[in-house]
Amino acid sequence: MALEEYERTTSSDGGNASLKLVWDSEKDNFLLDSLLPFLASQAGLEGELTSEKYEEILQKYSVVVESDDDDQKWTSRAKTWELLKILNFADAFQDIFQDEVVTDEDEPSAKRRNEESHIQLGSPLKKLKQSDTLPIRTFSHDLQLPTPLATMHAKSPVGNFQPEERVKLESLLQHILFPDTQTLQFDAVLQDLNNSYPTAPLNLNLPIDEHGNTPLHWLCSIANIRLIKDFIEHQSDRLLGDKSGECPLVKAVKSVNNYDSGTFEELLDYLYPCLILVDEMGRTVLHHIVITSGMPGCAAAAKYYLDILMGWIVKKQSREIDGELDAIISTLDLKWFISHILNARDVNGDTCLNIASRLGNVSIVEALLDYGADPQISNNSGLRPVDFGAGTAKSDMKSTQVPNVNSPSTAGPDSSVLINNIQSLLNTISQDYDMEIKQHNEQLAKLHSDLSAQRELLASSRDKLAKSRQLRDEYSQLTEQVANIRHAINEEDANFKKVSAVLGIDDETFDMAEFDADEPFRIDFIYEFLEKKLQTEYHGDLQQLLESKSLESLAAQLLEENSGKEEIIPPAILLRARICAYERNEENLNKTLNEVHERQADLEGRFRRVLSLCLKVDEDKVDGMLDGLLQAISTEDPEDVDTDEMQDFLKKHAV
Incomplete structure (x- = not known):
C-alpha cells in the first residue's frame, strides 16, 4: 500500500481549520477518519463520535466505505471531492483533484440548477440522474400478466433442459464476462456459439448455480447494465425467480454494486416488471430493500435504492415510451404502488415499514412514512410499526393541530392503562415463550433419546452387516476353492483313465494283487536303470545301493547312458508335488501302522x-x-x- 499525505489549512468564520488527507495511490482511495469530525460538525452532531453517529453520517452523505485489514475506512476519490466541497475545503485541495475540478467546471449550469432544485425539495428525485429524460424501452416477450394488474409470484426456475444447453450457456458467459478483446460484440459471440454448438438451442433462462439463479440474476447483482440490456433483448425472462422466488431486481438491491456505480435508475428502465413480483415469503422488492438496510455497511445503499425507486415511479408518467405500451407502464403509478406494494404484507404479516421499524433505521422509516406507508398495519403477532415508534411524531403533531373547543384544557392519554396493557401483553408473550421453550426442550430430549437408540441400532446393524459380509466372502472363497478342487479331481480322473487305457488297465485289475499303483507315475528309463543296477550289482539291496553310490553320481551315470531322454522327465514342480504326495502317503502309512x-x-x-x-x-x-x-x-x-x-x-x- 503506497500512502501519501496532504495537509491544507483554510479560513472560516470560526478561524482557521486544518485538514490532513491520506491517499492510497494504488487503489485511489482516501482515508475517511480525518473527514469524520468535520462531517459530524456539519451534520450538527455533537459529542463523542459513536457508531450510531457514524452510521448516520454515512447515510446522510451517502458515503460508501471500504475497510482494509486494519479496519480503517476508505472512500473513493469522487466521494472525497464531493465531501470537500460540502466542507468548503475544495479550494485548498484543487491541486490534488484536478480532474474533478475540470469536471465541475464543464458541467452544464442547467444540470447543476436541476440537481440543486432536487436537493432543496428533499424528494427521491434528488438522486435521479438525467437519464430520466431518455425514453423507457419496453419488451413484451415475458409479460404474461394478470388482469387487472396485481402482484404475482415470480416464475419457478427452469428444470427441464439438456446438458448441451447448459454447456452452451456457460460458454457464452465465459466469453462475454472474460472477453479476449475489449471490442467483443454480443451478437458476434452468439454467432460463434451457434457455429460451435449447432444442435443445442441457446436458453438464457437456465439456472447456473445450485440456488436457481439465472445469468440475469448475476448480471443485476454485479450491475452490468450493458449485458443486462443484451440479455433482455435476446428473450431473457425478467419474471423468473430463483429457488426462493427472488427476481433479478431483488438480487440487485441485495448488493451495493448498483449503488457504487450509480446504475440503479437505468436498471429500473429494464427491470420495472419485477416491481410487481413477490418471492416465496410474499416479500416485495421494498421488503428486501429494507432488509438490506439492516446489513452492515448497506444502510446508505438501501436508502439510495428506495429514493431512486420512488422517484422513478413519480417521473415515469412524464417519460416517453419506446415500444409497445404494456400493462405495467400504463397502470403502475404512485397510487397503485402505495396500495399494492408499499403496504404489502409478507407471510408473517409484516410490511416493509414494520420491518424497518424493528430494525431501527430512522432514515428508512421516515422515508417510507413520507411516501405513504401505513404505520397502523399489524403483523400476524399483532405488532404494528407504531408500536416501535414509527409515525408517533406525526400522530402527535396532528392531534395537537386539532384543539378541543368544548373544553379549555386538553386531557392527555391515561398512561397507567397503556402501561398495564403493555405489561399484560409482555406477560402473555413471556408465558407463551416459556411454554414453547418447554415443549421444544421436551421434544429435543425425546429426539436425543431416539437418536441415541437409533445410533445404537445402527452400530449393531453395522456389526452384523460386517460379519455377514465376512461370512459371505468366506463362503464365496470356500465355494471357489471347492469348485477348483472338483475341477482338478475331474481333470485327474480323466488323465488317469486316459493313462489307464494306454496301459491296458481296467476296473477289474484294480482288485488284483499284482496291480501297481505307482506304475502310471514311473519314468521308464530311470526305473529300468535303477532296477537293473539294483538287481545286478547289489542283489536287490536298496540300502547298500544308497550307501555306496551318491545321488549325484547316479544322476550323472543315468544322463550319460540315456542321453536325449531329458525331455521325457516331467517338470520339476510336478516331481516335487509327487514327492510331497509320497511323503504324505508314507507318513500316513507309518501312522496307520x-x-x-x-x-x-x-x-x-x-x-x-x-x-x-x-x-x-x-x-x-x-x-x-x-x-x-x-x-x-x-x-x-x-x-x-x-x-x-x-x-x-x-x-x-x-x-
Whole structure:
C-alpha cells in the first residue's frame, strides 16, 4: 500500500481549520477518519463520535466505505471531492483533484440548477440522474400478466433442459464476462456459439448455480447494465425467480454494486416488471430493500435504492415510451404502488415499514412514512410499526393541530392503562415463550433419546452387516476353492483313465494283487536303470545301493547312458508335488501302522488279562504257559477238544 499525505489549512468564520488527507495511490482511495469530525460538525452532531453517529453520517452523505485489514475506512476519490466541497475545503485541495475540478467546471449550469432544485425539495428525485429524460424501452416477450394488474409470484426456475444447453450457456458467459478483446460484440459471440454448438438451442433462462439463479440474476447483482440490456433483448425472462422466488431486481438491491456505480435508475428502465413480483415469503422488492438496510455497511445503499425507486415511479408518467405500451407502464403509478406494494404484507404479516421499524433505521422509516406507508398495519403477532415508534411524531403533531373547543384544557392519554396493557401483553408473550421453550426442550430430549437408540441400532446393524459380509466372502472363497478342487479331481480322473487305457488297465485289475499303483507315475528309463543296477550289482539291496553310490553320481551315470531322454522327465514342480504326495502317503502309512501296533498290543494285553484270570496265575506268567496250554487243547478236529486234559492242565497249575 503506497500512502501519501496532504495537509491544507483554510479560513472560516470560526478561524482557521486544518485538514490532513491520506491517499492510497494504488487503489485511489482516501482515508475517511480525518473527514469524520468535520462531517459530524456539519451534520450538527455533537459529542463523542459513536457508531450510531457514524452510521448516520454515512447515510446522510451517502458515503460508501471500504475497510482494509486494519479496519480503517476508505472512500473513493469522487466521494472525497464531493465531501470537500460540502466542507468548503475544495479550494485548498484543487491541486490534488484536478480532474474533478475540470469536471465541475464543464458541467452544464442547467444540470447543476436541476440537481440543486432536487436537493432543496428533499424528494427521491434528488438522486435521479438525467437519464430520466431518455425514453423507457419496453419488451413484451415475458409479460404474461394478470388482469387487472396485481402482484404475482415470480416464475419457478427452469428444470427441464439438456446438458448441451447448459454447456452452451456457460460458454457464452465465459466469453462475454472474460472477453479476449475489449471490442467483443454480443451478437458476434452468439454467432460463434451457434457455429460451435449447432444442435443445442441457446436458453438464457437456465439456472447456473445450485440456488436457481439465472445469468440475469448475476448480471443485476454485479450491475452490468450493458449485458443486462443484451440479455433482455435476446428473450431473457425478467419474471423468473430463483429457488426462493427472488427476481433479478431483488438480487440487485441485495448488493451495493448498483449503488457504487450509480446504475440503479437505468436498471429500473429494464427491470420495472419485477416491481410487481413477490418471492416465496410474499416479500416485495421494498421488503428486501429494507432488509438490506439492516446489513452492515448497506444502510446508505438501501436508502439510495428506495429514493431512486420512488422517484422513478413519480417521473415515469412524464417519460416517453419506446415500444409497445404494456400493462405495467400504463397502470403502475404512485397510487397503485402505495396500495399494492408499499403496504404489502409478507407471510408473517409484516410490511416493509414494520420491518424497518424493528430494525431501527430512522432514515428508512421516515422515508417510507413520507411516501405513504401505513404505520397502523399489524403483523400476524399483532405488532404494528407504531408500536416501535414509527409515525408517533406525526400522530402527535396532528392531534395537537386539532384543539378541543368544548373544553379549555386538553386531557392527555391515561398512561397507567397503556402501561398495564403493555405489561399484560409482555406477560402473555413471556408465558407463551416459556411454554414453547418447554415443549421444544421436551421434544429435543425425546429426539436425543431416539437418536441415541437409533445410533445404537445402527452400530449393531453395522456389526452384523460386517460379519455377514465376512461370512459371505468366506463362503464365496470356500465355494471357489471347492469348485477348483472338483475341477482338478475331474481333470485327474480323466488323465488317469486316459493313462489307464494306454496301459491296458481296467476296473477289474484294480482288485488284483499284482496291480501297481505307482506304475502310471514311473519314468521308464530311470526305473529300468535303477532296477537293473539294483538287481545286478547289489542283489536287490536298496540300502547298500544308497550307501555306496551318491545321488549325484547316479544322476550323472543315468544322463550319460540315456542321453536325449531329458525331455521325457516331467517338470520339476510336478516331481516335487509327487514327492510331497509320497511323503504324505508314507507318513500316513507309518501312522496307520503305529495305530495297528498299538491296537494289537492293547488286544494282547486284554487276552493276557483274561487268561490270567481264567488260569488264576499272574499276568507275567501267562506267556510261559501258552505253549503247554496250546498243546493240551490241540487236536486235529477243532470241534473235538479234550476238555479233561485241559482241566488236568489247569488243576496242575492252579494256585
